[in-house]
Amino acid sequence: MPYAITLKCYIKSSKGSDDVRGDHLHAAFFNILSEGSEEISRKLHSEEGRKAFTVSPLFYKGSMVFSLSSLDKKDLKTKDQQLRDGDQVWFRVTLLDDSVFPVFSLRFLENPNPEIRLGLVELLVREVKVTTGKEAQWNGFSNYKKLYESAEPLDEMTLQFATPTSFKQGDKNTLFPIPELVFKGYIVKWNKYSGITIDDSLINHIEDSVILSQYDLKTLPFLEGKTITPGFVGTCRFKIKNRDKEFLKIINLLADFSFFAGTGKKTTHGMGMTRRIINH
Structure with a gap:
């Protein structure tokens, strides 16, 4: 949970x-x-x-x-x-x-x-x-089965990166929310802790089917003592081209899970604090 x-x-x-x-x-x-x-x-x-x-x-x-x-x-x-x-x-x-x-x-x-x-x-x-509800912006709880069952097959979603976020690719830092980098981390954590397995091959479909349709981002460095890690903060909207309902459901599940999982590198030190923004 x-x-x-x-x-x-x-x-x-x-x-x-x-x-x-x-x-x-x-x-x-x-x-x-x-x-x-x-x-x-x-x-x-x-x-x-x-x-x-x-x-x-x-x-x-x-x-x-x-x-x-x-x-x-x-x-x-x-x-x-x-x-x-x-x-x-x-x-x-x-x-x-x-x-x-x-x-x-x-x-x-x-x-x-x-x-x-x-x-x-x-x-x-x-x-x-720890309570959840409309007034709870950054606290809450769920269980993995409920997250899985309640995910809706929506074809777009907005994520907010509240603290500097970046991705490690080899010896390089990537300062942009490339869909496969964003969702790959969620899949790894979900499979490791939820007990409900998502097929790793989904990553290949993410690259082909999830696009970044809109963003409002800016770079913001993460400072830790003398160490400076480049990052970005802001919001981005993802559009899903694949209309398969199960695929849509899984991508939405991962977007919901981002609230708990965090995004990218150094999430245990303050980077990558993330939540889904519900557009009304």
């Missing part, structure tokens, strides 16, 4: 630091797991290939508000902003493996005001949200 969990926090102590990196959040995630089960933490950390979790960057303000066309960067700390004690921040974790959620949630069930350390910064967790 996949989960998307948002954690609303306040800065308890910043100790003069203005730098919270993706590796800090990555480490904090494993520290939380270790307190519940060192065995699960070690197993997940040593896992080969696509990981069973994602972690977002640290966001500022009480919520993140998006327009359809672009990321509202008011919730992202800029270089001239300093972390201040008492500031409200939040971040997001998604889990793809059923065994991880009870271990991760144990920390927050046993302690009414848990603290999280991110480098020199200490956070006080005030609210943990």
